[in-house]
Amino acid sequence: MVQHQTHHLDAVFHALADPTRRHMLRRLAEGEQSVGELAAPFQMSFAGASKHVRTLENAGLVRRTVRGRTHICRLEPAPLEAADEWLRFYERFWGERLDALERELKKPETTTPSGGCDD
Amino acid sequence: MVQHQTHHLDAVFHALADPTRRHMLRRLAEGEQSVGELAAPFQMSFAGASKHVRTLENAGLVRRTVRGRTHICRLEPAPLEAADEWLRFYERFWGERLDALERELKKPETTTPSGGCDD
DNA sequence: CAGTTGCTAAACTAATTGGTTGAATATCTA
DNA sequence: TAGATATTCAACCAATTAGTTTAGCAACTG
Incomplete structure (x- = not known):
């Protein structure tokens, strides 16, 4: 099973x-889209858009493959x-x-049914 | 139907x-939890935690009812x-x-099946 | 080779964030 | 009434963010 750590969620959200x-x-x-294609629709500078791609990449949402001089991005769904x-x-x-869920939640000490330590 | 505007998602995420x-x-x-109860588990100052509650409230995730001197918070799931x-x-x-989804996505010009203007 | 293209890096600015402390306000309690 | 309790507000600080511009580096193209 994939470990969903809290700081991952920080970056993703x-x-x-x-x-x-x-x-x-x-x-x-x-x-798939190149960084240039991704940047095109926006008013902002190319470098600015490139930084957005970077943060997506850092959050693990995008994977990049360098082909020649263009960087090809694809979605990483995990x-x-x-x-x-x-x-x-x-x-x-x-x-x-x-009311149904209130009853469900009032069941004492069922802290986290999914059993995780996530927050 | 509830309108899910983009700036809502900004604040929520x-x-x-x-x-x-x-x-x-x-x-x-x-x-339900009071602000004090919500703040208790954290190291930070009470005012600091109170600010976090406020951002949750501003994102619409929490609704607050003032009862006497204590502010009671409850989850707003929408x-x-x-x-x-x-x-x-x-x-x-x-x-x-x-591969199945690739075929699905290659259907030309089906911009956004859910038909929205969301991003 | 020279020039253009696709992109990152670096340096900077302005705004926002997460946190602090100290004071203010309002409510409960003795 | 005086004091304690629950909370916000205001001012401030350090770090981060989103954006800019300019420069740099590969990789194609003629």
Whole structure:
């Protein structure tokens, strides 16, 4: 099983907390993109966009392959899955009836059903 | 239907990008907590923790009711659902076979199946 | 070879962040 | 009323961030 450490989530959520970077991920969902292609839609300087790609890469959301002089990026879904997993802990709070979940949660000392040390 | 605007996600993901705040949310999943109770487990100053609660509140993740001199916080799941919804767009990238999804994604000009203007 | 292209690196700025402390406010309690 | 409790507010600091510009480095192209 993949270890979802807390500082991973820090980086992942932080990377997602920016519209430019989220937009880049959406583009990458359509297929591989060079840094230049990723940067193109934005007003900002090329170097600026390149830094966004870098933070995505540092968060593990993007993997880069250098082919010639162009850097080809592709989506790395694992950290997104980790983030989703974290979020889904709260799934019962939406959708479900509230009184039902209150009963569920009042069961004493069932600290974390998923048994993790994550926060 | 709830409108999930981009700046909402900015604030939500940013709020989640901090272990202290994620920890607070976990505590709130067990039930209502006062700001003091939320602050207690942490080394930092009370005012510091109070600021974290505030950012959670600003992101819409926490709702506060003032009862007497204590502020009672409870979890507000809607933004978590919005974040999860955003993440689940990428669900096919994990779990699913990769070649299958490549075929799916190569369907030309199906920009965003969920039909939104979100990023 | 010279020039252009794709990209990173470095240095800088302005704004934001996470944290502190000390004071202010309001509520409960003796 | 006086004091303790629960909390925010304001001012401040150090570190980080998002952005810029300029320069540099490979790798293609003629």
